[in-house]
Amino acid sequence: MQRDTLFLLAYCGLIFFLSSQSRLIDTPLDFPNKDKLIHATAYAIMAYAAWMAFRHHIEKHALLALASMLFASMYGVSDEFHQSFVLGRDADVWDWLADTVGASFMVAILYSKRFRVV
Numbered sequence: 001m002q003r004d005t006l007f008l009l010a011y012c013g014l015i016f017f018l019s020s021q022s023r024l025i026d027t028p029l030d031f032p033n034k035d036k037l038i039h040a041t042a043y044a045i046m047a048y049a050a051w052m053a054f055r056h057h058i059e060k061h062a063l064l065a066l067a068s069m070l071f072a073s074m075y076g077v078s079d080e081f082h083q084s085f086v087l088g089r090d091a092d093v094w095d096w097l098a099d100t101v102g103a104s105f106m107v108a109i110l111y112s113k114r115f116r117v118v
Helices: 003-019 034-054 061-083 093-114
Strands: none
Touching (some): 003 061, 034 061, 061 093
16 A cells, blocks of 8 residues: 555544544634634645545546545535534534635645646
8 A cells, every 4th residue: 555545544644643632722713614724734634645545446537536625525525424423523614615615725735736847
């Protein structure tokens, strides 16, 4: 198994572990919708990890972009479903949307870097 794939699996495991916690540690800065920024960042990292893992198996760049974004977005759906069973947590469609926006943003960056003229 490739190191990139192991990193993706480990990162998914970390997200699952954090989602299993009834309460997460508060961060020092507090501002409205802080959790949406955290979600977007976490799933941007997941999309990057998916891209790195899938690039060994998917040659077409557009398909690689789509697969990476869909993987992260669908993991976000499963994560929200998982949280609906955790005491003190709930499923939130806005969290999933933030996950998908973060993943899409990262995939757009990775996709555009591929076609940059050097």
